[in-house]
Amino acid sequence: MLIVMNKNATQATIDAVVAAIEKRGYIARPIEGGERVSIGILHNKGSVDASHFSALPGVKEVIPVTRPYKLVSREVQPFNTIIQVGDIRIGQGTLTMMAGPCAVESETQVMTIAEQVKKAGAVIFRGGAFKPRTSPYSFQGLGEAGLKILAKVRENFGLPVITEVMDDESFSLVEAYADIIQIGTRNMQNFSLLRRAGRSAKPVMLKRGMAATIDEWLMAAEYILEEGNTQVILCERGVRTFVNHSRNTLDISAIPVVRRESHLPILVDPSHAAGIRDQVLPLSLAAVAAGAHGLIVEVHHKPEDAMSDGAQSLYPSQFQYLCRKVEAMARFLSENGEPPAGGVQ
Numbered sequence: 001m002l003i004v005m006n007k008n009a010t011q012a013t014i015d016a017v018v019a020a021i022e023k024r025g026y027i028a029r030p031i032e033g034g035e036r037v038s039i040g041i042l043h044n045k046g047s048v049d050a051s052h053f054s055a056l057p058g059v060k061e062v063i064p065v066t067r068p069y070k071l072v073s074r075e076v077q078p079f080n081t082i083i084q085v086g087d088i089r090i091g092q093g094t095l096t097m098m099a100g101p102c103a104v105e106s107e108t109q110v111m112t113i114a115e116q117v118k119k120a121g122a123v124i125f126r127g128g129a130f131k132p133r134t135s136p137y138s139f140q141g142l143g144e145a146g147l148k149i150l151a152k153v154r155e156n157f158g159l160p161v162i163t164e165v166m167d168d169e170s171f172s173l174v175e176a177y178a179d180i181i182q183i184g185t186r187n188m189q190n191f192s193l194l195r196r197a198g199r200s201a202k203p204v205m206l207k208r209g210m211a212a213t214i215d216e217w218l219m220a221a222e223y224i225l226e227e228g229n230t231q232v233i234l235c236e237r238g239v240r241t242f243v244n245h246s247r248n249t250l251d252i253s254a255i256p257v258v259r260r261e262s263h264l265p266i267l268v269d270p271s272h273a274a275g276i277r278d279q280v281l282p283l284s285l286a287a288v289a290a291g292a293h294g295l296i297v298e299v300h301h302k303p304e305d306a307m308s309d310g311a312q313s314l315y316p317s318q319f320q321y322l323c324r325k326v327e328a329m330a331r332f333l334s335e336n337g338e339p340p341a342g343g344v345q
């Protein structure tokens with residue numbers, strides 16, 4: 001249930017509504033809107049009787065929340081969440097391009113790629129220091145040494161960095177270095193990790209589980225918001241299907257559904273969806289056309305030598321071409337009255 005306050009509701013009336021909610025054993029969560037405050041009721045088992053609250057001073061209306069997820073839902077927050085990272089605003093109406101290698105392999109590798117992706121139009125640099133690998137014998141990432149290299153990218157190129165956290169144990173370390181913390185597909189329902197991310201002051205990008213429904217994905221995001229962190233970006237990265245012509249199947253239809261259901265920004269990762277370099281451009285164009293707020297793309301200057309995901313990594317020149325194409329797509333859409341995300345930031 002959501003209690004919407006009048007535009008001119010005083011703090012005292014808001015506090016009184018919060019107290020009335022808590023008196024009944026529920027949790028109250030005030031949500032600042034553009035013009036007014038709304039107060040979400042959480043932790044209710046079964047339905048809540050609206051008449052307890054509708055007559056309180058300052059209350060405009062009481063709206064039932066019909067979805068299982070609450071804080072991530074548009075019913076609770078009708079306006080889009082915008083995530084500010086430095087001077088970049090994710091979800092505002094400009095496409096946010098994130099790019100970089102799958103894994104941080106060395107300082108030279110990362111610096112070379114960072115220079116090229118920045119020139120092409122990327123505004124956030126990606127690179128994994130802790131890698132979730134199918135085989136324990138595969139390269140696991142450089143760990144803290146990799147995070148230190150990412151910090152140098154931020155220093156040298158002024159690019160904020162996004163990197164994956166794999167477990168509770170390394171969370172504080174990753175959090176100290178990252179501008180955006182990534183939770184990968186394999187950890188989408190790692191509930192203790194989600195809770196820890198919810199206590200972070202850093203934005204979190206939550207990738208969709210490879211076999212997760214949209215409801216499950218949004219409920220996972222709800223764990224993060226429920227702990228207090230409202231800066232969550234969703235990322236569609238393809239789901240497992242029966243096909244073998246691509247690594248995963250990019251679920252384009254997830255984009256409009258998520259945009260309808262949630263106020264959180266949604267990015268698309270065409271690289272892990274495709275698994276093959278040739279599919280990355282068409283999937284990127286489709287994602288932008290369908291309303292993605294941005295893309296996260298794997299780029300490597302020597303993909304044939306990459307320690308992970310070389311086959312899906314674009315050459316820098318291909319990424320440059322991709323940026324031009326998606327920018328043209330975004331411009332076409334906005335010029336034709338369909339502004340899903342606007343031009344490249």
Ligand code: PEP
Nearest residue numbers: 102184185186207237272
């Ligand atoms: C990655 O971004 O490198 C990654 C491992 O992605 P995912 O969790 O989507 O597989």
Ligand code: MN
Nearest residue numbers: 102298308309
């Ligand atoms: Mn990868």
